[in-house]
Amino acid sequence: MFHFSKTLTFLPQFLTGAGITLGVSALGFLAGTLIGFGLLACGRSRWRLVRWIGALYTSFIRGTPLIVQIFVVYYVLPGLVGIDLPPLLAGVLALSFNSAAFVAEILRAGLTRIPSGQYEAAKALGLKPVVTWFKIIMPQLFRAIIPPMVNEFTMLVKASSILSVIAVVELTRTSQNIMNVTYRPVEAFCIAAVLYFIVLFSCSLLTRHLERKAEGARA
Structure with missing residues (x-):
């Protein structure tokens, strides 16, 4: 039998975890988009070395699991730069680096x-290249x-659940x-699944809305 009453008393914690999931995903997506534009510029560069570096980065990210990238950022990167990264920052960076490769391809x-x-x-x-690009x-x-x-x-929202392996208290880690x-795993993860669905279904509705606006702008 399912007993949600005890698990639902932790609803504020679930909502906080969902907020952290959205936060790290949004930050990772925004930073990844900026890096993605940089990778796009690398791919269109006149210098072969720059194009090669951009292609190598994209191939590495697309060819390795996200969990490996998370561990590299959290455990390897601090040793290279000499700065300790808190789990939340490391998680955002890992999502950013991952998303950038896919955004560049998009x-x-x-x-x-x-x-x-x-x-x-x-x-x-006679338009300048900058004007041509932006206008x-x-x-x-x-x-x-x-x-x-x-x-x-x-x-990226779904992938953020993997950040629980480095103790980022997002929705999946909160559920754990x-x-x-409570010793009620089914109830805890059912609530998490509902919250994930609400977030992702909202994204699908947003997509349809933006597509309709774009079609209206073209008309």
């Missing part, structure tokens, strides 16, 4: 959907990447702690 794919004639027309009009390319790029970027964020107190 951006690259989005750029391929923009006709090359856009660049040629801007050049013929012509970026608006079209953002409309093209809305669905995959929101999908990347939802994947409550399970150890």
